[in-house]
Amino acid sequence: MDDDEKLVGVISLRSLIVWPDEAKVADVMDTNLITVTPSDDQEDVARLMADYNFVSIPVVVKDHLVGTITVDDIVDVIDEEAAEDYSRLAGVDVVTLEENPFKSAAKRLPWLVGLIFLGMGTASVINNFEGLVSQASILAVFISLITGTAGNAGTQSLAVSVRRLALKETSSLIKMLMTEVLIGAMIGATAGLTIFLVVWIWKANMLLGVAVGLAMGVAILVANVAGSFIPLVMDKIGVDPAVASGPFISTLSDLTSVIIYFNIAGLFISHFVSA
Amino acid sequence: MDDDEKLVGVISLRSLIVWPDEAKVADVMDTNLITVTPSDDQEDVARLMADYNFVSIPVVVKDHLVGTITVDDIVDVIDEEAAEDYSRLAGVDVVTLEENPFKSAAKRLPWLVGLIFLGMGTASVINNFEGLVSQASILAVFISLITGTAGNAGTQSLAVSVRRLALKETSSLIKMLMTEVLIGAMIGATAGLTIFLVVWIWKANMLLGVAVGLAMGVAILVANVAGSFIPLVMDKIGVDPAVASGPFISTLSDLTSVIIYFNIAGLFISHFVSA
Structure with a gap:
């Protein structure tokens, strides 16, 4: 002193x-x-x-x-x-x-029930495309594969973003966004190509493979960018990114994925109407 | 000394x-x-x-x-x-x-592509029920809501288990399993009841609400127990529970959820055949 x-x-x-x-x-x-x-x-x-x-x-x-x-x-x-x-x-x-199972359930429920209402958004999107599904029930087969994979990709990108924020390893927002778009495009292209080949061989319908593979690629790209972008933006504007949780990102990605999937599938619908 | x-x-x-x-x-x-x-x-x-x-x-x-x-x-x-x-x-x-976007994509892809093949299992289950979907395309509307919510519940229970393992706060396997069954039953019942009411009101079809609500309740119970049980068992038998990741649990839960959903829906099929 x-x-x-x-x-x-x-x-x-x-x-x-x-x-x-x-x-x-x-x-x-x-x-x-x-x-x-x-x-x-x-x-x-x-x-x-x-x-x-x-x-x-x-x-x-x-x-x-x-x-x-x-x-x-x-x-x-x-x-x-x-x-x-x-x-x-x-x-x-x-x-x-929490040791008490009742309190434990009470702690987990608000998140789940909140996300159910976001999930209802996804259900009502599919509901709007019910005409498409009744023409080609094969489309239902790939819903969970596409939403699940995009959700997994979004969770990965969320985790990397949150970790960067914790380590203060964040550079400019634009640069990070560009990087995630590039990573999302590469991951989406690889996963989309894989699923295109699998569906083409399995269902002997190349155009169905194109539709499902393309939808998966685009859905992954969107989920990847959202998973990375949402927590970064929240952090930049000074909001605690607590709401951008893994389940939130996957449930949001379910919504974007089905929009992408059914819009792409609609373009090809004449090629895979059920027999 | x-x-x-x-x-x-x-x-x-x-x-x-x-x-x-x-x-x-x-x-x-x-x-x-x-x-x-x-x-x-x-x-x-x-x-x-x-x-x-x-x-x-x-x-x-x-x-x-x-x-x-x-x-x-x-x-x-x-x-x-x-x-x-x-x-x-x-x-x-x-x-x-990883700073390099190519290496970053290469690090994330093995997990995603591996899970796509698990997701193909889910797709082939739905494929087996395609007859059901072509009779009642309304069933497609709730696939992602049920798989997504069960996946979220499974991720929550996985996280709690992994945290308990990290803090060495694990008691007997049977007691923990019973607790998770109880928690899963309470969460499943609450979420199932919520979705029963929503579907009943939305679609003006009580039995459709029963089928979707019941399927969601059971799917959540199973996902909850799996999310908690798999890492605990792996730890008890001395295997690193690394494979029991969030995306693995949600993708596995997609599979169990669609099996549960279509089997329950099949029981009620005569009540919601498309007009």
Whole structure:
């Protein structure tokens, strides 16, 4: 502390032990200060201490020392923040595990029931295309394959985005979006081509393969971009991206996937009307 | 160390500073040793240090000190293990983030393409019920709602199980299974009842509501138990539960859900044949 009671340096416990008896505090202290303030996010402080391998860090308000945070505190913080990110991906709170099965069910239900209403949107889209399905019931066969695969791709891209946000490894929004479009296009093309071949061989109907493969490719591209874009945008505009959970992304992707699927299938409908 | 070079006690840095000059090492050291061995799992060591708030822990082989682990090492371990659990839930490796979009796509594709083949199983189940769909195309409307909701429930229960495993909070397998059956039954009943009412009102067909609601309830129960049971059993038999990822559970649950849905719908088919 200087005369004004401001923090001017820190001394490590190790240097206290090894310094010569005649040394002054000013000689051994480190004045190259890295400090935090009481209003800093605990996750940011944890990340800072992990990155610098600090054992403790001073907390200051206007250069006055008001406390210290030690590394054993941040172990708990990192653990809890990781559990929060994990909860987000699963659509269930795993930070406070519940022993009582009734309370446990009560904690999981709001998410599920909320998503059922989003899922009803998907059902009403399929309902609008019921005429198409009654002409070609074969179309029903591939609904869950397309929605499921796009949902899986969206979950992957969500997880990568959330991880980047946690590590503060985010560059410009446009650049990240372009990268995800490219990744989505490559993954969509590969998965679409695979399913085109499988359906063509299985059903001996090349155009059905084209429709299903094309729908899957486009659905994956859209899910991939949404899974990455939604949490990044929410973070940029300062909203907690908690709502962008894995189940939310897959349920949203069900909706976009069936829109894409039935619109593409409609273009080819004359080629696979049921016998 | 004693005469035999065995570790007999530890002294904390703090007690080194505050002890009186005349005190002997034997007076200030703590002989109530908690140690680890080089073959211990790094996650277990991290959990031990976090629980006891240790700043460092001795590593011993047959009572001989071979090294120490400090708390700043375990911050990285906890961080990495959390990222691994997270990767597992998402079906993508987020421990090592990839900058190159081509490599990134290559990392995500094996999971997706593998799951497409599991999804083909679901498609072939629906294919077996195509006769049912061509009689009542309305059945196609609810496929993604049922598979999606059951998949979400399975992901929630998977996440809770994996978290319990990480925190070593696992009791007997039978007791946990019974608890998940109870939770699944409550969640399934609530979601099934919700969707029964929605479908009944929307389609003015009570029996269609019964079929869809019942199918959703049973599909959720099965997904819930599978999501919880698969990682727990894998852990009990000593297999790394890495394969029991979120996308795997949802894709597996798509398969069980359509089997349940079409079998139940088949019982009621005469009541909702298309006009």
